[in-house]
Amino acid sequence: MTPPDPDTPLFDVDTPVALTPVERLLALADLYTQHNDAIDLLFTGRAPLPPDAYVSSSHRLERETLASIKTVRQQHLPAVEPVTSAVVRLTQTAYLAGGATRYLAAAQQAVPAEDAEERRPDPRRGFGQYLRLARELTALAPAAIVASATQIATRLPQRARSTTTLPALDTAQRGALLEVAQGHVAVTGQYSERGYGHTVPVPVDALRHLEAQGLLTREPATVPPLFPHGPSRDRVRLTALGITVLSTVINTVHIPGPPAARPIPAPAAAGTARAHR
Template sequence: MTTPSDDALLFDVHAPAPATPVERLLGLADLYTQHNDRIDLLFGGRADLVPNAYAASSLRLEREALTSIKAVRQQPLPAIEPVSSAIVRLKQIAYLTGGATRYLIAARQAVPEDDVEHARPDRRHGFGQYIWLARELTALAPQAIVESATHIAARLPDRARSKTTLPGLDASKREVLLEVARGHVIVSQQYSERDYGRTVTVDVEVLRCLEDQGLVTREPGSAPPFFPGGPSLDRVRLTALGISVLSTVLDSPRHVSMPAVGPVPAPAEANTTHARR
């Protein structure tokens, strides 16, 4: 198997400079969300099949994960729970991503050569099965990275923390920022009215306020539809400012909830609850 290059990634890598360890982790979670969205769009017939890009992006995610782990381990963190478990989970994510890369390389080699442009993946057979297996390995990465970052942020020295603050960032805004960081917030536009939805309720007015403050942004058509055949949705993502601001308030113990990390299938398109209006 040949190693994929970074010539055509599914996402842009723009790490804050200089980035704190927590900012790196929040940016990494966002990259995983973008990567997973593109695979979901591919299965929904909403994205072109670019065989090299998927494997190259997975390999880049693995490298970024290892770089983030190195940045964390360079800090004088106490060798206690839950810090040690958080670092182990980050390592697990990197290892699982390596497995995903191998599946995506195998998928690239299994793509029909005679009609690549019109090939559509079937998760039960051929190259589609390899792609779906890779998707399962990265399904929980965004949430697991954010929760690991939460444990680490609580014990970082002041010199390793972002100094970016924003007045008026109350608990409701912080909670929505966390949901965005975890890759849980998407937007649909129907009947000329914006409609927010995911598997938990998100306050629309709070989300709009965060947009106005430049902490989150919407990426049109970058998320899979709620239902098969439906329109592509807009992913809500943290901006660079949003990453910096969230990193300064990420160490509240009540937000800590470490999920398991493993090859768990991605959430189905159904069972999505709309936000309050």
């Protein structure tokens, strides 16, 4: 199989060319959400992309995370809590993305024959096990990145902030934007059913209003169903404008902070995955 090109993106993010540090982090969180959704679809028996595309995607996540850390450090922020923990947490995320890349590379070498009877990967062995391990390493990345962006935003100098004129948003709408940024919101149909958030309620009316303002968009059928044989769900994502708007209000929205981050060693190479059976 042809080795993946690490410079070929699996996903594109609808963002402006010039990004502030917080905007860049929000766009990065969105990339992780799309990556995780794509792997989740593999477990439902859907594989719209070639195996090497997932390796390229994971490698890109690691590279983009390191680039975002560099951008934050260039702001010469004070070495105080919670900024230092935010940077360490981003560094941990980069390490985990590197580990996920290795697991996905191992999965690529273990792809079952095209005529295999089992269409859904078995998460306990071979190809499916490598996929599961890779997915676990990036599972919490969107929320961790958004939490770090929130902490960094409180210390950014004015020159590094967006100057976009803000639309009027109430508390529920700001909370909905934050939930979407963390990859917590998926819906079925045309918002005919409720959205699913993790830390705050996500009213469907708020989602409709934000989409009408051009702050949200939906990616149809990119999230697996909630139950077997159920309908696929649409991932709700921030648009370029939504990223910019949230970046300007993110430090005014409550988000439960994770515990202070501590350095951790890089994940074990994919070759050791068999020990996890």
